[in-house]
Amino acid sequence: MNTSPRALHHIGCGTMCLHGGRLISGAGSLLGTARIICHCLLVEGAEGLVLVDTGFGLDDMRNTRQLGLIFDTLFRPQAREAETAIEQVRALGFAPEDVRHIIATHLDVDHAGGLPDFPDAQVHVLGRELKAAMHPSWRERQRYVAAHWAHGPDWVQHEPEGDEWLGFESVRILPDSDAEILLVPLIGHTRGHTAVAVKHDGRWVLHCGDAYFHHGEMQTPAYCPPVLGAFQNLSSIDNAARRQNSERLRELARRSDAEVELLCSHDPATLARYQDSAGA
């Protein structure tokens, strides 16, 4: 079986412009605007497209208030319909129906917004994340937006069953596809947060979702802008697990034999590096 998809696109499906400058972005002026993005992957497989995370959707862009007053005010999502996954799928010459599978690292407001734009796709998620989103605790209520699944997605719930990948638990999904794709559960940011590993051209790309926020966190010694670090501590449902998983990822990033590239959802420098190398 061919185990490499034909193409792997790195697409930014949302932009947020926060107040806080260098304290959030690690660069620029102290009090300027800090830009963070929603890094998604679009995998071209033989049987159709697979989307890893969806960022914001069309409805979010037409009315950013549906993302919640606090989120809208603090994160200041920019209303840019052209950045949505559905518009970028069309710009690449595909139809929205070509997206057969969506894999959600988790279902937070800034990751699941595009689900309604692909109502026919199967949506793969860890079972405990779906449970959290459908039955959020008081503390979790602000992170999930029910409008993102009001259309009744075709959920596919996954659970780890003992498989291992580079020392991490893993779940192979789409076993009949030519694309080799694994869920790599990294609990902490949310109850059922997972990374997603995609094999491409003989190497693994590990989309770590919100397991970390800044590329400096994967360097040794690690660096994270202070406000971004505080936000991660405060927003995690299990911060001890998140910190432990972050350390494990840093060890993975140090391994020269692993042939794996790590990326996260919100780091604009990482997305720019991929898009520059693709000539986009």
Ligand SMILES: [Zn+2]
């Ligand atoms: Zn996020």
